[in-house]
Amino acid sequence: MALLILRVVFVLVAAGVGVRMVRSDLLPHDPVWLPWVVFGGVMALAMGVIVGDKFLRRKQIDTLSAVYFGLIVGLFLTYVLRLALAPILPQKEEQAQWVQLVLGMVLCYMCISLLLQTKDDFRFIIPYVEFAREVKGLKPYILDTSVVIDGRIADVIETKVVDNQIIMPRFVIGELQAIADSSDRLRRGRGRRGLDILNRLRSNAEVDLMIFDRELPEFVGQPVDLKLVLLAKHLEGKVVTNDYNLNKVARLHGVEVVNLNDLANALKPVYLPGEALEVRIVKRGEEPGQGVGYLDDGTMIVVEAGSERVNQVIRVAVTSVLQPSAGRMIFGRADSAFEPVRPREGSRA
Numbered sequence: 001m002a003l004l005i006l007r008v009v010f011v012l013v014a015a016g017v018g019v020r021m022v023r024s025d026l027l028p029h030d031p032v033w034l035p036w037v038v039f040g041g042v043m044a045l046a047m048g049v050i051v052g053d054k055f056l057r058r059k060q061i062d063t064l065s066a067v068y069f070g071l072i073v074g075l076f077l078t079y080v081l082r083l084a085l086a087p088i089l090p091q092k093e094e095q096a097q098w099v100q101l102v103l104g105m106v107l108c109y110m111c112i113s114l115l116l117q118t119k120d121d122f123r124f125i126i127p128y129v130e131f132a133r134e135v136k137g138l139k140p141y142i143l144d145t146s147v148v149i150d151g152r153i154a155d156v157i158e159t160k161v162v163d164n165q166i167i168m169p170r171f172v173i174g175e176l177q178a179i180a181d182s183s184d185r186l187r188r189g190r191g192r193r194g195l196d197i198l199n200r201l202r203s204n205a206e207v208d209l210m211i212f213d214r215e216l217p218e219f220v221g222q223p224v225d226l227k228l229v230l231l232a233k234h235l236e237g238k239v240v241t242n243d244y245n246l247n248k249v250a251r252l253h254g255v256e257v258v259n260l261n262d263l264a265n266a267l268k269p270v271y272l273p274g275e276a277l278e279v280r281i282v283k284r285g286e287e288p289g290q291g292v293g294y295l296d297d298g299t300m301i302v303v304e305a306g307s308e309r310v311n312q313v314i315r316v317a318v319t320s321v322l323q324p325s326a327g328r329m330i331f332g333r334a335d336s337a338f339e340p341v342r343p344r345e346g347s348r349a
């Protein structure tokens with residue numbers, strides 16, 4: 001909308017400049033059609049500038065800052081170019097002023113348009129003073145397709161433990177839409193859940209969510225995973241993902257990764273060898289005599305001498321804890337003679 005308003009104002013200014021040129025004494029009125037040719041040339045120049053600008057990549061920046069700094073830079077460049085082009089400008093002062101006016105009009109438009117489209121790159125710096133876009137947190141978080149489909153990222157953000165800016169790339173949204181339009185019912189359901197999670201985050205006024213719709217030159221011909229890594233390097237942010245392979249690729253490129261599975265494992269209760277807990281045995285284990293149960297958070301418990309107690313809630317003594325990349329596993333021993341430890345104040349058991 002801001003660019004549309006700018007272009008309309010630019011066309012009106014160009015029309016005003018053309019009318020003034022036609023009415024001035026600068027142009028001869030014979031032949032009659034000459035002033036109209038000049039007016040048409042000014043309008044054609046304005047339309048050509050707009051058409052050329054539309055073919056550039058779309059970028060963004062805060063409108064007010066873009067207008068202020070664009071006008072300042074445009075007028076300064078106009079002044080510098082007039083000094084540089086003084087030897088070849090018309091000798092008549094009035095003619096030189098018209099050339100300067102047209103030059104200033106084009107340069108101011110181009111500067112404002114450029115700043116409107118460079119929201120993420122623009123930094124106006126003066127010694128000891130820096131005017132930059134204020135962002136939350138230290139580094140932005142770039143969301144991967146897998147973590148949006150997973151859905152837990154919305155719960156984590158809504159706890160307000162994360163105050164970083166959340167970046168959702170346009171190409172990830174495109175991948176979610178493709179999954180949501182899949183002919184496979186399961187994939188279609190996963191894609192729609194991912195889109196619902198995005199709408200949930202966007203409707204939350206306390207979440208700083210930005211849709212990144214620019215196409216960087218290094219994105220050309222790259223798969224989605226590598227685009228995420230390149231975008232994280234460009235924004236100096238972190239990739240949030242559940243994808244093991246993307247995790248490895250990002251670390252190879254020196255990009256920090258936030259893995260929600262690792263975060264979930266870190267928040268699970270810690271059980272030490274010798275502690276007691278209650279668990280329901282749901283099935284037999286792979287080894288003879290083993291039973292398998294699960295805690296409320298999904299942690300699997302392998303219980304020795306538990307195969308005969310399927311569908312029973314028993315007391316288990318923890319013998320060891322294994323922490324593989326796939327998730328935490330607890331090994332314990334079912335002992336009917338085991339005396340439960342009285343829970344201490346604040347104990348997790």
